[in-house]
Structure formats: C-alpha cells, structure tokens
Amino acid sequence: MFSDTHQTPGHILIVDDDGALRERIATYLQARGMRVSQLSRARDLRARLSQSEPDLVVLDTRLPDADGLALCGELRANRRFHALPIVLLSTRHGVEDRIVGLEMGADDYLAKPLATRELFMRIRAILRRARLPPPGLAVAHMPSVLRFGEWRLDTLARHLVDESGATVALSSAEYRLLRVLLDYPNRVLTRDQLLDLTQGREADLLDRSIDLLVSRVRQRLRDGVRQGRYIKTIRNEGYLFSATVVEATGPCASACCAAA
Template sequence: MQKASILVVEDETKIRALLRNVLESEGFDVIESKCGDDVIDLLASNSIALITLDIRLGGENGLDLARRIRRISSVPIIMVTGQDDVIDRVAGLEIGADDYITKPFHVREVIARVRSVLRRAGPPPDTHDTTEESQRYVFDGLTAVPDRLEIIDRNGKDSSLTSGDFKLLTVFLERPKRVLSRDQLMDLTGGHDWSPLDRTIDNQVARLRKKIERNPSEPGLIKTVRGVGYTLACEVETVQPSESSAKSA
C-alpha cells in the first residue's frame, strides 16, 4: 500500500526536522519546503495527501500561501500557529484550512490531528474524467459532485470546496431536513470528540454557507437549530451515474 505523502512547510529547521521524524515514524512520506516558494510546484508534481503550513513563514505569510493553495487545490491544510495567534487561526479556518496545531505542540497531538483530518478528507478524488460517471446531488439550483469535490453553481460555473467542507456538505445532502447536532456532525465527518467550546463544526458551516447560500448573512439552506445544531432545509435529488448519462443523451 502506497504511503500518504505530507508536505511540511516550515522555515524553522528544528521544527521541520521534528515534524519529519514524527510523521515518518508513523508511516508517512514527508516532503519539505523551507519558505513556501516551491509549494505550488510541489503540489503539481507530487500526490500530496495533506499540508502542514507554518503561519509565520519567513517571506510570504502563511495565510497568503494558504489562499494561493486554495485557488488550485482542495488538499487538506493544517496550520501551525503560535500560542497567541488566535486571530490568525480563525483567519486560516475561514480561508479554508482544515485544522491547526499550536506551538509548542506535543507529537501525539500532531499525529492525532493529521489522522483526524485525513479521515475527514477520505480517499483522494479520482483524477480521471468522471463527468458522466459520478453520482450527483441536485439542490436549490446547485449540483454537488462528491467524487470531484466540486460544486456547479447556479450560473453553471464550477467551484471546488476543501475536502473537509465537502465531507460536511455530503453529510447534510444524505440527510436533508434532519436536525443534526454538532456531536453527530463531528462523528459523521470523522472528526475528533466534540466539546461545547469546540468551534470546528461552526467554522466549517460558516465556510460552507459562503459557498452555497444565496445570501450567506441570511442562510436559507443550512439553518441553525438553536441549542441543538444544524439542518439542511431544502429538497435534495440524488442523480445516479446512469441517470446522468440518460439525461445528457
């Protein structure tokens, strides 16, 4: 079985070496980048399963690099931040990072978060042309194609979501009009145990709303059920591959 490759983007030599040793000891292949200048090229030339990205890189800011990555890829990103970088951590999640690790960190936390994000992301999408081979969900003028982590918007344009956000969307699409608690959502997306202070699901819902809602400030699709969780409030049509082919014939 091929090892998953993790790209470590870190300008501090000691931390980069520590992350390499920890990840390799757990069976991952590790690719290193010191400053982020070559990250886009590395993504294009390697099958990267996950990126750990230092938010305080020398040269380009880690947040700016995360934005550049998100323009071309939905690869999971774990931001590595300082203890006092609360605002930056929130900004990173809003950009599309899947999780974060705070310095100083424990090696067990690194492994736990990496494995949690990889579970939520699931297997990488098939890169072959699956236009007529993929199951689709049609809802409120949108079409979701899970195999490609792709949303076709109301104007017919394609846009991609992060793997974690698409995992959350799929949970809603498979359970329309059901009220789901944060605990259920965390469990169904393969995340860690939820606590009342955990904002992971809330941050993911907020990001998802920006992508799919007609008016994100007044969400009509993913509605908040106060004191419980969230619900997808629209009808969902599931289109199987054979149906897609028949409709396009």
C-alpha cells in the same frame, strides 16, 4: 497525487523554517509508514506544487518569506489546490487565532509546541475522511452526483454545479460538511455531531469552527446568513439542511451534472 492509497498512508509535505521541528515530525510520520518531504520557504512550496501535489500540507503560519495564513488562503483560491488538505502550525494559542486559520480554509490548526502523536492522529483522520465515502455508504453504491434545489454536488470532482453549469470550488473541509448535511437532510445536527462527523473530534467550549465552516458553505450556496433556503440555524440546537436530496449514479451522472 504522489501516493497510492492502497500502498502507503500518504505523502505529507512539511513547510516550516524550524529544521529541528521538521525533522522531528518527519521522523515520527515516516516511522508510521508515511512518505514525507520537507521545505522551509513559501517559494519552495509554490515551486513544488507546480510540479506535483502531495496528499496533505503541514504549513507554518510564519515563514521567512511569507505569511502562512495568507499562503493558505492563496492555495484555497486556486482551483487546482482548493481541496488540498492543509494543517496549520502556529505559536499563537488563542481561540481567535484558530478561528482566523479556519476562516482562511485550513482543515485543522495546531498550536506550538505540539505533540507529534496528536499531529499524526489528525493527519490520519483528515486523509481518511478525504478518501472514504461517509459511514454506511458502500463504495459500489456511492452516488456520483447529489442533486438538491438548483444545485448538484459532484462527489467525484468534489465541487458544486449551479443551474447554469458553472462550477463552484469547495475546500476539503467545506465538501465534508456539505456531504454530511446532504446525508442527513431535514434533521437537526448539533455542533458536536457535526464536528464528530466531519473532523472526528468533540467541540471545545469556545469552538466556533463549525459555525465558520457553515458560514463558508452558505456563501458557496449563495444562501442567507441565518435562515437561508438550505442551511437553517436552529436556535440552541444546531443546524438543519432543508432540502430534498436526490442521488444520481452511473456513467452519465457527471455528464448530466456538467450539462445542467
């Protein structure tokens, strides 16, 4: 990572072929203490990421040499970048367009023309969630492994480990949702509550982002579609994580997890 969380709010990489928009965003973010780099093409992004990784990428969905949505999916499929926060920018405003962006693994999706202040607030919220433990959980007592059923969640590496010891990568959004569910086991959480706890915002009338995220986490857990072993759909209410969650702390936790 480029940044030190104790010295700077973060290093943001903007990838958009609109130079004027890039500069406007960069100027706004830099004025608020963020370090910003700018690129205009997908090939430049790939080259930069091969050398070093920023704290967050702001990615246009229509680049001259690539489809930004496909590029987002490509990064999510790469184990090195599966947890890299990504905010998509698009000229498409429809609900379905937002859904597709979230399905590809984006942490957030903003339609153009955009308000730089809103983008800044969303970036700051994503970075804060990525760096801090859940509310009410002191860092000194933060468990390095959470165990449930045949799974272990490594909270340091932010991936799942199954019974055979195989790891399952999680995007940053998937990790946040699973972490919230594990913090509130056997309790019904509404979509609004999940959005607030994972993204710090309220749901729009047609917002299906949490439903899509739940579907993705179910896939990672190899769970059923509606009434799986772990994440259960409670009709007209929300979702319930049905499992006993056991915390493991200390230096041996990750080693035990890897050996499981």
